[in-house]
Every structure is written in structure tokens, then in C-alpha cells.
Amino acid sequence: MKPSAIDRHLLTLFPFILASLIVIGVTRIAIETSCSWCHVLYRLFLPISSSTGETFEEFTNVSVHGCNLFEGNWVLDKNNPRPLYTEDSCPYLTRQVTCRRNGRPDSLYQKWRWKPNSCELPRFDAVKLLTILRNKRLMFIGDSIQRTQWESMVCLIQSGVADNKKFLHKDPPRKIFVAEEFNASIEFYWAPFLVESNADHATKHRVQKRMVRLDSIAKHSHNWEGVDVMVFDSYIWWMNKPLINATIGSVGIHEYDVPTAYRLALRAWAQWIDSTMNPHKQKAFFMSLSPTHLWSSEWRYGSKGNCFNESYPIQGPFWGAGSSHEMMDIVKETILNMQVNVTLLNITQLSEFRKDGHTSIYTERRGKLLTSKQKSEPVLYGDCIHWCLPGVPDTWNELLYAYLLYRNLS
Numbered sequence: 224m225k226p227s228a229i230d231r232h233l234l235t236l237f238p239f240i241l242a243s244l245i246v247i248g249v250t251r252i253a254i255e256t257s258c259s260w261c262h263v264l265y266r267l268f269l270p271i272s273s274s275t276g277e278t279f280e281e282f283t284n285v286s287v288h289g290c291n292l293f294e295g296n297w298v299l300d301k302n303n304p305r306p307l308y309t310e311d312s313c314p315y316l317t318r319q320v321t322c323r324r325n326g327r328p329d330s331l332y333q334k335w336r337w338k339p340n341s342c343e344l345p346r347f348d349a350v351k352l353l354t355i356l357r358n359k360r361l362m363f364i365g366d367s368i369q370r371t372q373w374e375s376m377v378c379l380i381q382s383g384v385a386d387n388k389k390f391l392h393k394d395p396p397r398k399i400f401v402a403e404e405f406n407a408s409i410e411f412y413w414a415p416f417l418v419e420s421n422a423d424h425a426t427k428h429r430v431q432k433r434m435v436r437l438d439s440i441a442k443h444s445h446n447w448e449g450v451d452v453m454v455f456d457s458y459i460w461w462m463n464k465p466l467i468n469a470t471i472g473s474v475g476i477h478e479y480d481v482p483t484a485y486r487l488a489l490r491a492w493a494q495w496i497d498s499t500m501n502p503h504k505q506k507a508f509f510m511s512l513s514p515t516h517l518w519s520s521e522w523r524y525g526s527k528g529n530c531f532n533e534s535y536p537i538q539g540p541f542w543g544a545g546s547s548h549e550m551m552d553i554v555k556e557t558i559l560n561m562q563v564n565v566t567l568l569n570i571t572q573l574s575e576f577r578k579d580g581h582t583s584i585y586t587e588r589r590g591k592l593l594t595s596k597q598k599s600e601p602v603l604y605g606d607c608i609h610w611c612l613p614g615v616p617d618t619w620n621e622l623l624y625a626y627l628l629y630r631n632l633s
Contacts, residue, residue, distance in 0.1 A: 292622060293569045295339035297536045297576060306333040306613030307347060313378035315391055315400065318592070320371055322585040322611035325592060331534050332579045332611060337618045344621050345628060349383030355627055356407040356452070364447065365456035366415035368513045371609060372454070373398070373411035375616040376623075380409060395425035397446070410450075414443045415460040418488045422460065433460070434468040434476060437487040444495045449505075454623065455492070456510040458550060459608060461485050482549050489557040497562045506630065507563070508623065509554060511571045515545035516578040516607045531601035533579040541575050566626060570619050580615040582606045 310321045323330060337344065363373040377400045381389055388403040396413035413425045419439040422428040447453055461467065466478045471487065479487075496507060516522075516530040521544060522537050551571065558565050574580075583605040584598040597604040610616050 292339050292342070292344065292625070293573060295337060295573070297335040297573075298338045299334055300336045300338070303336055303346070304334075305336055307617055308378045308382065308613055310613070313381065315377045315381065316374055316612055319367075319586050319609065320374060320582060320612040320614075322582055322614075325582075325585040325587075326598075327583075327585040327611070329534055332577075333613045335536060335577070337573055337621070345625050347379055347621050347624055349380045352380060352624055352627065353383050353402055353405045353407055356402075356409075357405045358407065359451035360408045360410060360449075361452040361454070362410040362412055362447065362450045363454045363456075364412045364414055364417070364443075365510075366413070366458075366460055367609060368459060369454070369456040369510070370398075370411050370413070371612065372456075372510070372616045372619055373409065375612055375614075376620045377409050378612065379617065379620055396423065412443070412446055415457065416488060417443065417455065417457045417492045419443065432468065433463060434470070435484060435488065437469050437471050437479075437484055438491050439470075440491045440495050444499070448499060451504070452506045452508075452627065453500075454508045454510065456513070457488070458512040459515075461550070462545075462547070482553060485550060486553045486557070489553060493557050493561050496565060500563050502563050506627075507565045508626070509558065509565055509567050510619065511551060511554065511567060511569045512546055513608075513610075514543055514571055514575045516543060516581060517545055518543075519578075522578060527602070529583075529602060529605050530578050530581040530607035531583045531605040535579055536576040537578055538576075542572075543575055546571055546575065568619065568622055568626075570622065573618070574615055577615045580610050582609045582611050585611070 310316060310324050318325065322332075361376070363369045363376070377391075380402070381400070384402045384404065390401055390403075392399045392401065398411045400409040402408070413423070413428075415422050415428070416435050417440065419436040419442045421434045422430045423442070461481050461484070465481060467481055467484050468476050469479045469484050469487075470476055500507060516533075519526040519528040519530070519533075522541060555567065558567055584593050584601050586593065586606050586609065588597070588604065588606075593604055
């Protein structure tokens with residue numbers, strides 16, 4: 224059967240239609256490649272709260288165009304070299320985190336870059352972030368893990384400030400880095416439970432019998448009022464024992480199971496955020512839990528060690544026993560029920576892979592570097608909770624930077 228005149232006409236147009244589709248496709252690819260992380264930002268960086276209508280699953284795994292900044296792999300990249308600073312280039316690092324200076328023989332842990340599956344994190348630009356923070360305060364609030372993230376941010380940002388225009392000021396329980404030419408400050412505030420506790424002293428807080436006032440946050444929160452960007456964390460101090468001593472109002476001290484106490488404390492925190500924070504002028508973030516690597520048998524069957532002498536990330540799915548799903552769920556549920564938008568930075572899974580990044584025996588204990596005898600017993604003395612710098616917390620700050628960069632440009 225011979226084709227009709229219309230069919231013949233369509234056949235003659237087909238090459239032009241095909242060529243047009245190819246041009247459109249190539250153009251789209253070129254645009255997306257030129258800003259490989261921009262195409263995910265609009266949806267991925269939207270703050271999540273009860274007002275957004277998000278489901279619980281969407282809250283924990285936000286994905287756009289197949290990309291999620293928190294799903295990916297650690298890679299060694301010669302074109303994007305690490306670390307972003309060195310121990311020698313940053314005078315603000317404390318001895319607790321300077322693992323190389325404390326005798327760690329390898330440096331590979333400093334060189335891994337987090338690569339999301341289908342996009343790229345923006346390159347950290349100290350001057351650009353300082354410009355965003357001009358006339359503003361950025362405060363990290365929490366425990367020693369949060370203090371390490373603060374040290375990391377100070378080291379990342381200080382290269383953008385002239386030497387005679389920056390200084391560090393200690394005002395316990397705060398540490399304050401000031402960039403004078405930008406009138407900006409990067410601060411840390413010690414509050415391991417967020418609410419009031421008997422561990423609130425900035426330095427003398429080696430407390431075995433912990434006690435928390437679950438509904439009392441005013442002692443700390445008046446120091447946060449008016450802060451432009453607040454980054455909270457609270458986890459590891461809760462995990463000492465299954466039960467914790469606590470009070471509510473005028474009721475005396477009682478033992479609470481930790482998840483119940485944690486939920487009540489976060490409720491007090493959330494009420495303060497909802498009643499005090501101005502969402503048009505201030506931003507709030509909550510860091511998900513920082514994982515521990517206390518038992519090497521979890522990633523290497525039959526072994527009896529911990530994070531000591533580890534040089535490579537864990538490959539493939541991994542979730543350690545030190546990371547509580549229940550505690551993470553409490554954080555997510557709390558944020559979902561808040562009136563003010565608080566952004567959860569879910570750094571837990573990507574940090575779970577980094578068994579190699581902890582301070583291990585290359586750190587201090589009670590203010591003193593580990594002795595040779597203590598170093599010979601890493602199972603007893605290795606610190607598999609805290610992180611070396613430069614290292615994993617730098618990536619946490621790269622994620623925070625991406626959020627601040629997007630929101631500043633919106």
C-alpha cells in the first residue's frame with residue numbers, strides 16, 4: 224500500500240523533529256551541567272515543618288531529579304583536593320582534634336570528599352560565606368561534637384579575613400570568633416542537653432551522675448536571642464545510661480528513660496523556638512546525631528577492636544549500634560510539629576561510613592595527651608566518638624554552607 228500524501232509529508236518532517244528534540248536535550252544537559260547542584264536546590268533546601276504537608280518518609284529522604292545531598296559516596300578527587308585547610312594553617316584548632324600533630328601517622332582521612340549521587344556540593348568559598356554573614360551572628364549550640372563543628376567552620380572561614388581583622392574571644396560558656404571587616408561572628412555555646420543540667424559548666428563538666436531540668440531552657444536561651452543563624456545539636460550526652468535523673472517544674476528528681484526525657488527536653492526547646500524566633504530574620508538548623516564507631520565487629524566480622532587503625536570508609540550500607548533510630552525519630556517528630564521552620568541536616572548516614580575519621584588514640588584525655596601506655600591499649604583508650612580536624616565535620620559545614628548560600632540567593 225502506497226503512503227498517503229499526509230504520511231509522506233510527515234516522513235519528510237521527521238528528521239527536523241528529531242533534530243529539534245536532540246538540540247533541546249543537549250541544551251538542557253548543558254544548562255544542568257553548568258550548575259550541577261543548582262537544579263536540586265529549590266526543592267531539596269526547602270525547610271520542612273508541619274506547615275509543608277510533608278510525609279514522615281519525605282522528611283527523612285528528600286529527593287529531586289534523583290538527587291539527595293545526603294545520599295552518596297566518599298571519593299578521592301584529584302580535581303577537588305582535600306583538606307580545605309591544614310592544622311598548621313589554622314591557629315584556632317584545639318589539641319583534642321589535631322590528630323596528625325598528636326602522632327597519627329596517616330593522613331588519608333583528611334582527603335575524602337563527599338559526593339552526592341546525582342549532583343555536586345558547591346565549593347566552599349570563605350569570602351562568599353562571610354559576605355552572607357556580614358553584620359550577623361552564626362552560633363553553634365550543643366556539646367563537644369558541636370564545638371568541633373564550630374572549630375571546623377572557623378578554620379574554613381578564617382582564610383577570608385585579614386590577619387589583623389580577626390580574633391578569638393572566650394566568654395564562657397561561649398567562644399567567639401570575630402571577623403571585624405565583615406562585622407560577623409562565628410560562636411559556640413556549650414549546652415550539651417540544650418535544657419539546663421548539672422553539666423552546664425563550660426569546662427568542668429565531667430559528670431557521671433547526670434541530672435537534667437527537662438522544662439528549663441531560659442538559662443541558656445537568653446544567650447541565643449537575636450542570633451541570626453543557630454545550629455543546634457544534642458545527642459551523645461543523653462546516651463550514657465538507659466535512665467537519667469531529671470526534674471519537671473517543682474516536681475523532685477525522678478528517673479526517666481532517656482527517650483522520654485529527650486522528647487520532653489526537645490519540646491521545651493521547640494516551644495522556645497516557636498515563641499521567640501523571628502523566621503523572617505533568623506534561621507535555625509538541627510544536626511542529626513553524630514555516629515560512633517566503638518566496635519569494629521560491626522563492619523569487620525569477628526574483630527575485637529574499634530575505630531583505631533582504620534584508614535578507609537565503610538563501603539555499602541551501614542548503621543552502627545551507637546546510632547539510635549528512636550532518638551532520631553524524636554528529633555524529626557519534634558521538628559515536624561513546630562510552627563517555625565527548622566532545617567534538619569541529616570549528617571548521620573554519611574558520617575556512619577567514616578570509621579577512619581575519629582581521633583582514636585591521637586587525642587587528649589582529661590586535658591592531657593594520651594601516654595604511650597594508654598596508646599598501646601586502643602580498645603580501652605581510643606576515642607571513637609570525636610572527630611579529627613581537618614576531617615568529617617568539614618563536610619557537615621559544606622552542607623550548611625550550601626543551605627546558607629541558597630537561602631541568601633533566594
